[in-house]
Amino acid sequence: MQIKAGDDRLPIRCTLPRGGNPRGPGLDATDAGADTDRFRPTAMITVMTAPTVTASAAPPPAKKRFLRDAAAHVKDTDHRAFVRRALGGYYASRDAQKSRYRDWEHARDAASLAKWSAVNRLDELLPRFVEQFEANGGRVHWARDAEEARGIVLGLLRDAKAKAVIKSKCMTSEEIHLNAALEQSGYGVVESDLGEFIQQLRGEPPYHFVFPCMHVRRDEISDLFGKHLGTPPTDSPEELTMIARRHMRRLYVDADVGITGANFLVAETGQISITENEGNARLTAALPRVHIAISGIEKVVERLDDLAVLLPMLATAGAGQPMTCYNTLYSGPRRPGEADGPEEMHLVLLDNARTAILADPEQRDSLQCIRCGACLNVCPIFKNVGGFTYGTTYQGPIGSVITPHLRGLADWNHLSSASSLCGACTDACPVRIDIHHHLLHNRRNAARTAPNRWERLGHRMFVAVARRPWLFATGGAVFRRLLPLVKAVRPPLVRDWLATRDLPAAPGRSFRDQWRRRGPAVATGRAVEPRP
Amino acid sequence: MTPPAGDSAREVILARVREALRAPAEVPHALLHAAVGQPPGTDASRGSPVTAATPTLTILPEEAARPWLPDGGDTPEARLHLLVENLGKLRAVVQRVPTLDAATEYVFALARERDWQRVAWHRHPLVEPLLAGIPCGAHEVGTEGFDKSALEACDAGLTACECLVAQTGSILVSSRTCGGRALSILPHVHVVVATVDQVVGTLADALHAARDRHDGRLPSMLSFITGPSRTGDIERILVLGAHGPKELFVVLVG
Numbered sequence: 001m002q003i004k005a006g007d008d009r010l011p012i013r014c015t016l017p018r019g020g021n022p023r024g025p026g027l028d029a030t031d032a033g034a035d036t037d038r039f040r041p042t043a044m045i046t047v048m049t050a051p052t053v054t055a056s057a058a059p060p061p062a063k064k065r066f067l068r069d070a071a072a073h074v075k076d077t078d079h080r081a082f083v084r085r086a087l088g089g090y091y092a093s094r095d096a097q098k099s100r101y102r103d104w105e106h107a108r109d110a111a112s113l114a115k116w117s118a119v120n121r122l123d124e125l126l127p128r129f130v131e132q133f134e135a136n137g138g139r140v141h142w143a144r145d146a147e148e149a150r151g152i153v154l155g156l157l158r159d160a161k162a163k164a165v166i167k168s169k170c171m172t173s174e175e176i177h178l179n180a181a182l183e184q185s186g187y188g189v190v191e192s193d194l195g196e197f198i199q200q201l202r203g204e205p206p207y208h209f210v211f212p213c214m215h216v217r218r219d220e221i222s223d224l225f226g227k228h229l230g231t232p233p234t235d236s237p238e239e240l241t242m243i244a245r246r247h248m249r250r251l252y253v254d255a256d257v258g259i260t261g262a263n264f265l266v267a268e269t270g271q272i273s274i275t276e277n278e279g280n281a282r283l284t285a286a287l288p289r290v291h292i293a294i295s296g297i298e299k300v301v302e303r304l305d306d307l308a309v310l311l312p313m314l315a316t317a318g319a320g321q322p323m324t325c326y327n328t329l330y331s332g333p334r335r336p337g338e339a340d341g342p343e344e345m346h347l348v349l350l351d352n353a354r355t356a357i358l359a360d361p362e363q364r365d366s367l368q369c370i371r372c373g374a375c376l377n378v379c380p381i382f383k384n385v386g387g388f389t390y391g392t393t394y395q396g397p398i399g400s401v402i403t404p405h406l407r408g409l410a411d412w413n414h415l416s417s418a419s420s421l422c423g424a425c426t427d428a429c430p431v432r433i434d435i436h437h438h439l440l441h442n443r444r445n446a447a448r449t450a451p452n453r454w455e456r457l458g459h460r461m462f463v464a465v466a467r468r469p470w471l472f473a474t475g476g477a478v479f480r481r482l483l484p485l486v487k488a489v490r491p492p493l494v495r496d497w498l499a500t501r502d503l504p505a506a507p508g509r510s511f512r513d514q515w516r517r518r519g520p521a522v523a524t525g526r527a528v529e530p531r532p
Numbered sequence: 533m534t535p536p537a538g539d540s541a542r543e544v545i546l547a548r549v550r551e552a553l554r555a556p557a558e559v560p561h562a563l564l565h566a567a568v569g570q571p572p573g574t575d576a577s578r579g580s581p582v583t584a585a586t587p588t589l590t591i592l593p594e595e596a597a598r599p600w601l602p603d604g605g606d607t608p609e610a611r612l613h614l615l616v617e618n619l620g621k622l623r624a625v626v627q628r629v630p631t632l633d634a635a636t637e638y639v640f641a642l643a644r645e646r647d648w649q650r651v652a653w654h655r656h657p658l659v660e661p662l663l664a665g666i667p668c669g670a671h672e673v674g675t676e677g678f679d680k681s682a683l684e685a686c687d688a689g690l691t692a693c694e695c696l697v698a699q700t701g702s703i704l705v706s707s708r709t710c711g712g713r714a715l716s717i718l719p720h721v722h723v724v725v726a727t728v729d730q731v732v733g734t735l736a737d738a739l740h741a742a743r744d745r746h747d748g749r750l751p752s753m754l755s756f757i758t759g760p761s762r763t764g765d766i767e768r769i770l771v772l773g774a775h776g777p778k779e780l781f782v783v784l785v786g
Contacts, residue, residue, distance in 0.1 A: 086768040100602040110597030112560065117589050120557055123550045136752075142541035194774055195765035211768065218766055237766040241774055248775060252718075253680045269750060279717050279761040279776020285753070286713035287680055297545065304743070305594040308736035311756070312601065312700060322602065322618065323700045323735075325762055326717075326776065328755040335752045339654065339673045339712025340680075351545045359552035365560070432560065 062391055063414035069389040070418075079215065080384060086214050087377055093320030094374075100322065111313045112432035114306040115368035118267075122358065125267040125300045130349075132270025136332035138345040146176035149350050153178060153259070153292060154185055156346055160290045162187060162257040168274075168281035169193035170261030171209050171371060172294045172350055175393045175406075178259075189259075190251055192280035194244050201228050207387035209394055210318055210373030215386065248280070258284035258342070262295035263370065264310065268303045271329040272347065275314055282326050291333070291342040296350050298358075298367040304329075310370060317430040318372030353406045363438050366401050368431045375425035375435055381418050390415065397425035401438040404446075413446035415439075473510065480506040594736050604699035604733030611698035611731050612784075618701025622759030623772060624780040628728075635725055635783045636662050639690070642723070642781065643668050648687040651719075654711025656692040658725045658785070663690075673711045680714065689719035689777070693726050694754070695741050696782070699734045702758040703782065704742060708751035716757065722777035724757075728786040 073079070098104045118125055130140045141156075143149035157165065165187050173179070179200070182189045191200045195212035199205065201224050206212035213221075221240050225231045231243050260281050264273040272293055274281045285291050301310065307327075315321040334341030357367055376382045376396030387395040392403045392415070400415035416439045425435040447455075465471050483506040490498055509517075605611035619626045629635045639662045643651065650669040653659050663670050671686050672678070683689075691711050694704040703724055705716050716722055732738050735756070742754055761776030772778055 089764075089768050101600060102603070103600040106600040107597050110593045110600070113589065113591075113596060114593035116557075116560060117593075120553065123546070123553050126549060127546065136750075142545050144541050144544055148541060192775065193765070194763050198765070211765065213765055214768060216766075221766060237769045238771045240766055241763055241771040245773065245775055249684060252775075253684055271750065271754075277761070278763050278774035280774070282713070282717045282755065283775055286717060297549070303592065303594070304739050305592065305736055308594050308734065308739060309597040309601065311735065319764070321758075322622075323702055323756060323758040325758050325760070326755055327702075327758070328753060329750075330753055331750055332752050334712075335708070337675055338707045338752060339675050339678065339715065341707055341713050341752055349545070351548065355545065355548035355552050358549060359555070361555045361557040364557045 062411050065391055066389055066414055066418070069391075070385040073386045073389055074384055079386070082217065083215060083386065084383060086211075087383070090320050090377055094316060094377075095320075097316040097320050097322055101316075107309070107313060108430055108432055111309050111430050112368065114301055114309055115370070115431045116365065118301045118306075119298060119358070119364060119367045121302070122297065122300060125302055126297055126349075129265050129267040129270060129300050132267065133265075133272075133332070133347060134270075136270045137335075138270070138332040138347055141346060141348045143176075143348055143350045143352070145352050146350075149176045149294065149348050149352070150178060150181040152348050153294070154181065156290070156292055157182070157185075157187055157257060160257050160344070162290070164251065164255045165189040165257045165259060166251055166255035166284050166288060167191050167196075167259040168261070168276065168284040169196050169212075170259065170294055171206075171393065172261055172296055173259065174205060174209075175352065176294075176350065178294070190248070190255075192248050192252070192284060193276075193278060194241060194280075197244055197248070198224065201225075204388075205393070207395075208373060208376055208382075209371060209396075209399075210376075252283040252287045255284075255288045257290045257292060258288035259292045259294065260284050262293045262299055262347070263314070264307060265295060265300045266302075266304050266307065266329070267300055269329075269331065271304070271331040273307055273311070274328050274330070275311065275324050275326075276328075277319070277321075277325040279326055282328055285328070285330060285342070286340060289343050291330070291345045292348065293330070293346070294348045294350065296352070296354055298354050298369075313430045314370050314372050317374040317428065357402060357405045360405075362441055363401065363405070365433050366398065366405075366435075366438055368433055369398050369402075370431055371398075372430060374428040374430065378424040378428045380420055380422065380424070385418070390418070397435045397439070398429075398433065401433075401435055401442065404442050409442065409446050410450045413442060413450070416442040416446065473512070476510045480508075480510070598734075598736070601734070602699050604697075604737065606733075608728075608731070611733050612728060614698040615696055615701060615731050618698070619759070619782055622701050622780075624701070624759050624782055626782045626784065628784045630786070632658070632661050632785055635785050636664055638783060639723060639725075640666060643688075646687070646721075650686045651688045651690055651723075652683050652686040652711075652715055653690040654692075654715055656709070656711070658692045658727070659690050659711075662725065673715045675712075680718075683714055683718050686719045688721035688723055689715045690723045690725065691716050693724050693730065694745065695738050696726055696731045696784075697733075697735055697738045697756070698731055700756075700758055702735070702738070702756040703780075704738045705755050705757060706742065706746075706751040707753035708746070713753050716755070717761075717776045720773070720777060721779045721781070722757070722760075723781045723783065725783045725785065728784055731784075 101107050133140060141152045143152055167189055179189055191197045198213040198216060198221055207215045218235055218237055218240060222233045222235065225240065225243050226233055229243060229247055234240060260274055262272040263275045311327050312323055315324045333343055333345040354367060358364055375398050379397050382396045390399055392399045394402060400418055403415055404412040419436060419439045421436050423436045429435060465475050486494055487503050605614045616626050627638055629638055644667050648668045650671055651666065652671040652673055653663060654673045671682055691705060693710055694706050696703050707713050710716055732741055760772045760778055760780040761774045762770060762772050763774035764770050
């Protein structure tokens with residue numbers, strides 16, 4: 001039910017009834033066309049080399065929507081307080097777990113080293129992984145873009161004569177809008193992760209790519225379950241979890257195909273690693289006859305040993321845990337002598353513009369991302385505008401960095417400004433991605449390839465004025481006198497700024513004038529002494 | 533380039549990857565001195581890449597991280613102590629018993645106290661003795677196939693494990709030695725039986741032990757279980773027993 005897509009090939013259709021959608025800005029029909037998830041080689045190349053794209057006169061729909069939703073969300077102080085409270089426990093447990101490290105910063109260096117060396121040797125490690133994985137009995141399918149990936153999964157379901165599909169949390173499948181495609185082709189698909197299940201019933205995409213329903217109150221969940229599952233109301237998170245547990249258990253046993261994501265692909269051994277807490281991914285990969293995993297090509301690490309560093313750090317940074325509850329390595333279907341497991345295992349390896357990020361040496365490290373979500377949890381923008389405002393598969397700072405690559409810089413550059421550049425994200429990143437600088441890099445690239453004519457005109461005018469002292473002084477004098485008028489009239493450009501701020505009173509004289517009158521002695525802070 | 537028709541997506545993606553990596557990335561400052569050696573085919577005096585950069589590591593990430601990760605204990609006593617402490621924090625129940633007979637008594641008492649109707653098990657020298665006189669039905673998960681619905685109806689699953697990790701309180705199970713994939717995840721309670729000499733220090737030690745044991749042919753599933761199944765999806769409040777076992781008992785023999 002990834003309905004945020006304005007994907008023309010996939011009319012929105014859900015088999016599950018859509019729940020009320022009180023907080024789903026960015027999901028309405030006007031979004032059509034904003035989100036083109038197809039690989040866009042021309043747009044990508046444009047980013048790097050050819051400064052030919054001209055800015056469109058009207059702001060792109062994605063930007064307009066972002067501004068509208070952000071403004072609405074910021075006013076919802078109850079909701080913001082709720083999200084902050086939910087994150088409060090995370091901060092405490094994350095810090096407690098970090099303190100168990102003998103040095104977290106050095107451990108970050110090592111984790112970053114593992115991912116950096118793998119991403120920079122993807123040409124060598126990716127074929128090695130595939131060779132090992134296929135030697136273990138799995139099958140690899142390559143997908144250049146979202147459409148190809150959806151086609152592959154649908155083909156596999158057809159071959160398996162699938163009747164019931166169970167799915168564990170997989171952000172890559174959100175990225176390719178898989179659920180909508182499956183439902184359109186008549187396959188019932190159930191999200192088994194509790195948060196994703198709640199979001200599926202609500203008809204919303206995840207709010208946060210690690211905590212999908214962190215914005216939903218328990219009474220809303222109780223109502224939702226009452227409506228769809230016919231359960232009596234309760235305000236106990238425990239009881240709500242048990243409702244989902246009971247509902248899901250039969251579905252694992254009955255499903256013929258299980259779809260999962262993958263957190264790491266180990267080149268050395270051909271295993272895929274899946275990190276989770278609930279056990280739903282383990283059940284999804286244990287009981288159905290066919291296991292399909294979907295992963296981006298950048299998830300490769302070289303050695304099994306690398307996981308001894310990355311697994312605990314992913315858990316600590318992402319959820320404040322020593323390890324998540326289940327960290328599982330799969331290397332193919334059931335083997336002779338094993339009690340159970342799927343007969344077939346398939347892995348869909350997705351490019352979908354990842355190679356475009358890879359081609360930019362400056363931002364290549366953003367492929368090191370292990371999707372822990374730590375940067376979202378500390379981001380002042382995320383906490384104030386909320387997850388839906390981004391309108392992206394990957395929210396928050398890392399989403400703001402990679403989405404312009406995945407969907408085109410021209411339409412998504414506004415996310416580069418959805419940052420206070422405080423650098424909290426960069427500090428939080430367990431694999432040391434230089435997140436906030438990449439937002440600046442995207443701003444620069446956008447200025448090169450799709451300059452904003454008004455901004456450019458403004459800069460030119462400033463240069464023209466600043467280079468002529470007399471013009472600067474005259475302009476200043478005029479402006480000081482006009483300031484009260486600006487305050488009273490509130491012209492369009494200033495109005496937004498004034499909405500939340502007070503304009504200070506203009507000083508009587510310019511700084512240069514004051515400087516001249518006080519003299520050099522005052523300026524240097526020394527008392528004037530008479531010359532001998 | 534024009535890709536061959538047969539497996540074109542593969543060729544196109546790999547070609548894109550090769551092309552993309554022609555421009556070398558700057559080595560991050562923090563990594564430069566510590567761990568990254570000269571890539572093959574570079575000019576050592578200037579450090580500038582002559583061909584495509586394929587940086588090699590002089591220190592492996594695990595080796596670099598080892599002194600800084602959470603402690604795994606230096607002695608068997610320290611490891612055991614850490615393991616018990618970590619499992620406690622994870623809300624698993626640890627029971628140390630002197631002999632396998634005592635373990636059998638403990639499991640018997642559990643089954644009686646909780647009124648288990650049926651427990652699932654697999655053939656293993658540590659698991660089979662536990663079934664002696666167990667006051668309920670037993671469902672064997674064998675390699676000739678079993679009824680998934682019957683397993684789902686079991687109150688508990690009894691399994692062995694590959695090893696236990698002091699550093700994190702994790703239990704490593706495999707599909708080859710621990711009764712397949714479902715036995716340790718589908719029943720509502722998971723009881724693990726292990727000997728104290730199965731305790732290892734760190735996650736890396738556990739991975740090495742598994743590789744040595746299976747001699748390069750790894751089981752189709754290896755899973756680190758770290759506490760009973762849990763979720764925080766509702767208002768970030770911790771609830772145990774999301775989809776996997778609600779309770780985890782670790783019986784340590786020796």
